[in-house]
Amino acid sequence: MTKKFEEGMRLMRRSGQDAEEGFSLLRQHAAEHLDELIAAFRAEEDHGVRCWLLELIGEARSPEALPILVEHLGHEDESFASWAFTGLQQLDTKEARIALYRHRANNAHN
Numbered sequence: 052m053t054k055k056f057e058e059g060m061r062l063m064r065r066s067g068q069d070a071e072e073g074f075s076l077l078r079q080h081a082a083e084h085l086d087e088l089i090a091a092f093r094a095e096e097d098h099g100v101r102c103w104l105l106e107l108i109g110e111a112r113s114p115e116a117l118p119i120l121v122e123h124l125g126h127e128d129e130s131f132a133s134w135a136f137t138g139l140q141q142l143d144t145k146e147a148r149i150a151l152y153r154h155r156a157n158n159a160h161n
Contacts, residue, residue, distance in 0.1 A: 056084050060091060063100055074103050081111040089119055102130045109138020116142065121150045125157075 055076065062073025081088065085108065092104040105123060108116050116138060123135035136154075139147040 053084070053087075055080060056087050063103060064097065074107070077107050078110055081107045082113055085111045085113050085115055089116075092119070098128075098130075102134060105131055105134040105138070109134060109141050112141050112143075114142070114144055114146070117144070117146055117150070120147070124150060124154050 059073045059077035059080075062069045062076065064070070065073070077084065077088070088104055088108050088111065092101055092108060095101045095104060105119075108119060120135045120138045120142070123131045124139065126132045126135065136151070139151050
């Protein structure tokens with residue numbers, strides 16, 4: 052884990068402007084830290100920080116993010132589902148479009 056990533060995570064766990072600065076720091080380098088973001092998301096217990104981490108995973112716009120985004124696309128927590136949906140749209144690969152199409156098709160019948 053790099054110092055930049057650790058500092059961003061430390062700040063995100065704080066409140067107010069510190070949290071925003073931490074998010075912004077990580078956002079600028081999301082693609083470089085995708086594996087760390089995914090690991091942090093899986094380990095994090097704070098709901099708000101987890102939402103931000105999933106948003107950052109989508110911001111990475113990396114094909115390696117596809118599995119975790121698809122995993123959370125139909126999540127019961129609307130925040131996770133929404134960030135997964137947005138991340139797949141941003142990824143805009145054939146696989147991401149297929150996942151979004153299937154999700155829409157399955158939800159149209161419910």
